Structure formats: C-alpha cells, structure tokens
Amino acid sequence: MAHKKANKQFDVVVLGATGFTGKWVAKYLFEQYQGTSLRWAIAGRNATKLNDVRGFIGDHKSSVVGIHADNDDEPSLRALAANTSVIISAVGPYAQHGSLLVKACAELGTHYVDLTGEVPWMRDMIDTYQDVAVGSGARIVHSCGFDSIPSDMGTYFIQREAQLRFNEYLKSVRYTLVKAKGGISGGTIASMMNIVKLAVKDKGVRKLLGNPYALNPDPSFKGGDKRDQGGVKYSRDVKMWTAPFLMAGINTRIVRRSNSLMDFRYGRDFRYSEAMATNSGVAGYLAAKGISVGIKSMAVTSVTALGRKFLGLMLPAQGDGPKVDPDKPGFYYIQFNGETRGGEPLQASLRGDGDPGYGSTSKMLAESGVCLALDALDTLGGFWTPSSAMGDKLLSRLQTKGGLTFTIDD
Numbered sequence: 001m002a003h004k005k006a007n008k009q010f011d012v013v014v015l016g017a018t019g020f021t022g023k024w025v026a027k028y029l030f031e032q033y034q035g036t037s038l039r040w041a042i043a044g045r046n047a048t049k050l051n052d053v054r055g056f057i058g059d060h061k062s063s064v065v066g067i068h069a070d071n072d073d074e075p076s077l078r079a080l081a082a083n084t085s086v087i088i089s090a091v092g093p094y095a096q097h098g099s100l101l102v103k104a105c106a107e108l109g110t111h112y113v114d115l116t117g118e119v120p121w122m123r124d125m126i127d128t129y130q131d132v133a134v135g136s137g138a139r140i141v142h143s144c145g146f147d148s149i150p151s152d153m154g155t156y157f158i159q160r161e162a163q164l165r166f167n168e169y170l171k172s173v174r175y176t177l178v179k180a181k182g183g184i185s186g187g188t189i190a191s192m193m194n195i196v197k198l199a200v201k202d203k204g205v206r207k208l209l210g211n212p213y214a215l216n217p218d219p220s221f222k223g224g225d226k227r228d229q230g231g232v233k234y235s236r237d238v239k240m241w242t243a244p245f246l247m248a249g250i251n252t253r254i255v256r257r258s259n260s261l262m263d264f265r266y267g268r269d270f271r272y273s274e275a276m277a278t279n280s281g282v283a284g285y286l287a288a289k290g291i292s293v294g295i296k297s298m299a300v301t302s303v304t305a306l307g308r309k310f311l312g313l314m315l316p317a318q319g320d321g322p323k324v325d326p327d328k329p330g331f332y333y334i335q336f337n338g339e340t341r342g343g344e345p346l347q348a349s350l351r352g353d354g355d356p357g358y359g360s361t362s363k364m365l366a367e368s369g370v371c372l373a374l375d376a377l378d379t380l381g382g383f384w385t386p387s388s389a390m391g392d393k394l395l396s397r398l399q400t401k402g403g404l405t406f407t408i409d410d
C-alpha cells in the first residue's frame, strides 16, 4: 500500500547529483522511475555539471528538473527542503558540507538519506538535531550505501528468520565479506582522510572512534562488544582466514544503534562483528596478514599531513572513482552466522550485484529515498538507521529492485 503523498513539489531530490556516486543514483532513478508517478529531480551547485548529468543518465529531452542548491548557502537548502519530501544527499565529505542540510531537513520536516560513514559527524548531528527532527517529523537516515545497508539489513534479515524459526533472536551475529569486486571513489577517500585529520587533532574524536557503541542513543551503553577485529583470525564460519574489514568501524556502530533503537530486540547482550575473508591454507593466512599490515600502514601514513598528501596522489581524487566496465559491473558476497542463546545456529547470505562502491550503493541509496517517500512506515521523526526506519519495506525494495539477494542457507 502506497501512502498519501506529501503536499510538496517533489517526492525525491538527489543533491550532489554531479558527483561520482550521485550521478549513478540519478541514472538509477531515471531508468527505474522516470515516467512513473514519482516526482523526482536532481540538484547541485553547478548548472553546467547538472546539465552534463542529463547526458550521462540518457535524459536527451531534458525532462528531469535540475535545481540550484549549494550546501554552503542555507537559504538555497531551506528552499529545497521546503519543496521536497525526501532529500537524497550524495554531497561529501559530510562533516565538511553536510550539516546545514541536515539542519534544514530536521527543522522543516523533510526526510533525508545519505551515504555517510563519518561516525563523529553522525554523533554530532544526532546530538544537535534529534529533538528538532522528532518535533518536525523528519526521518533522518544516515549510511544508506554499502556502509551500512548490507550489515544492517543483513542482520535484520537473519534475526527476523531466527525469530520465526526459534521464537528467539540470535545472541550474536558475525558478518564475513567473502568475495567482492569493486573500487573506492575519491569522495570516500576524502571523507576517510577527513576523519583521520579530525582524530589526530581531537582526543574526543579518537575516544569516540574507539567506542563500539559510539552511535547508540546512549553512547555510554556497555554491552558485550569491545574492539573491532585488529589482526588475522581463522573463521570457522567460512573456513578461511580473515583480515580486519575497513568498514567495520562504521557498520558495527550502525547495527548496534539499530538494536538499541528497536528497544534492544536482539538483546542487551547482543554481539556483532565484521571481518573480511581471504582464503584457506597458507596463501589465505599470508593474504590476510598482508591486508592487516596494509591497513595499519595506511593508518600510520595518514596520521601526518604529508602522509595524507602522499596517499591522495595514489588514490582517486574527488569527483573520480573506480574504472567503470559495463561488462564487469562488480559484485559482493557476504555471509552472516549466528547462534541463539539456546545454541541454535543460523546462516544467511547476501549477494549484491554491482560494484559495492558506487553501482550497488547507488541503488541502495535511491531505494532508501523512494521507500521514505512512497511506503507506509510507522516510524516517527528522528534519527534512525535503515533497518529501524524502514525494516520489511526496505528489505522488499532491495530484493525486488535494488539487486540484493538475501537467502537463508540451510
């Protein structure tokens, strides 16, 4: 059942449509929704670039409306938010360009989704605007890309099945990225470097990044989880060696926040972890060791301004991203394992079609925005996570349209 449309000019607007990821979000919406009842538009600060996006998405008749909005210009953001039900923001780094937009959405009751993985910025936004968003009815949902939809919705999926089968939730869930083919965009690198820069300067940021419950409504919550995996471990779940997973510091915080926002339905002692598999045998061990050492060296290098400059030269610049090969669009395969408190095991898999960094991410982000705009949801205003805001409705969209396949492995 579709819900009644809000009395605004647009259901969905993609802001940052000129960026590496934003243009794929626009392309997805054009291919899936142009000519349907969804009223959507693209927005950005540069009219020429917005026009180029029309060419990229195949809008040869210029039928998609382009709106001027600049993230440093509050009146333009307020005008956009006043006319829109849901803003999809692909403008990053979010800590540098995102705060005025969240403020406008929270104040004007405009729903909002983004791709941020910047934990300190999310904490700041939650603390500053949660009450405002509750008052206006705006649903604000961060991290609707590869960080952290597979983690959050995968956990939601396996937990929903555990409840059906065993009449209880799993006490712990372990995510293993088993295989993936994809790259990382310049905007993502810039966002990561910005976090490192903040952490180097600010002890409070370092402490927050080390807190496994950094995004819980109450960040002083003490549960069973401690640090993320820091070295090589053998996983009996996938029968392979595993290395630390670069995105675990974001995803685990989102999954734990979901549990808390859903009244600790998975339990106050629920545990969640993430790792990346390499292979079995000596080759697998050495590969995991290599990744583990690589991540540590990158972290050490990025501590200094010179190191960040050096990494910046080797990695894609803002506006750029991984090479796009239409014949080899990328993919990922994630396994979830867990046990109930009674010891019943359960295993689920998630397969995503498309490069996790932009292809699959753009579909997940677009469907999250459309879900908030069109689906009947019970959630009130406030800062949510994908699963706590959109639950079954988003799961269904991701499976029918977003290229994600969730399965229970019996």
Ligand SMILES: NC(=O)c1ccc[n+]([C@@H]2O[C@H](COP(=O)([O-])OP(=O)(O)OC[C@H]3O[C@@H](n4cnc5c(N)ncnc54)[C@H](OP(=O)(O)O)[C@@H]3O)[C@@H](O)[C@H]2O)c1
Pocket (backbone or CB within 6 Å): 015, 016, 017, 018, 019, 020, 021, 022, 044, 045, 046, 049, 069, 070, 071, 072, 090, 091, 092, 093, 094, 097, 115, 116, 117, 143, 144, 145, 146, 147, 148, 185, 186, 187, 188, 189, 191, 192, 317, 318, 319, 320, 321, 356, 357, 358, 361
């Ligand atoms: N969670 C995930 O899985 C995932 C995946 C991919 C990306 N991301 C995140 O998404 C964000 C975007 O990444 P990207 O690689 O697509 O970045 P990008 O190519 O650098 O694009 C950034 C976009 O932001 C716009 N922008 C920057 N400053 C602005 C301002 N003041 N006002 C209006 N627009 C402004 C840019 O507009 P111009 O074109 O005019 O410069 C561009 O459209 C990053 O924070 C990244 O970390 C997350």
